[in-house]
Amino acid sequence: MAGVQCEALVLRVLEFGESDRIVHLLTPAWGRVTAMAKGAKRSRKRFSGTLDLFHHLLVQLERRRPTSMVRLDHTRLLDAHEPLRGDPRRFALASYLTELLDRLGTEGSGGGEAAR
Numbered sequence: 001m002a003g004v005q006c007e008a009l010v011l012r013v014l015e016f017g018e019s020d021r022i023v024h025l026l027t028p029a030w031g032r033v034t035a036m037a038k039g040a041k042r043s044r045k046r047f048s049g050t051l052d053l054f055h056h057l058l059v060q061l062e063r064r065r066p067t068s069m070v071r072l073d074h075t076r077l078l079d080a081h082e083p084l085r086g087d088p089r090r091f092a093l094a095s096y097l098t099e100l101l102d103r104l105g106t107e108g109s110g111g112g113e114a115a116r
Contacts, residue, residue: 010055011102032105035072050075
């Protein structure tokens with residue numbers, strides 16, 4: 001996975017250090033992916049508020065070493081799923097489903113190029 005661009009759904013975002021974030025993404029090609037977004041708290045150009053729960057993104061990922069975490073280089077928002085945020089029941093159900101996907105999905109378990 002050296003410099004790949006694909007669509008992804010944000011499942012979870014964790015603060016890491018002063019300026020970084022760890023993001024759990026669900027991608028069609030690689031399944032659940034854990035990515036490090038270096039400088040995400042400060043960068044307005046690369047991430048511009050796109051790293052939020054339920055966001056559908058176009059992401060650029062890079063794996064530098066086979067055993068290391070994927071690096072998230074750039075994101076572009078495709079859909080923010082605003083109706084989910086306005087209805088408490090929809091928000092609760094979507095939160096439950098993303099939690100299930102995050103916990104039950106194994107790292108890199110998708111089809112497509114993940115098997116190669």
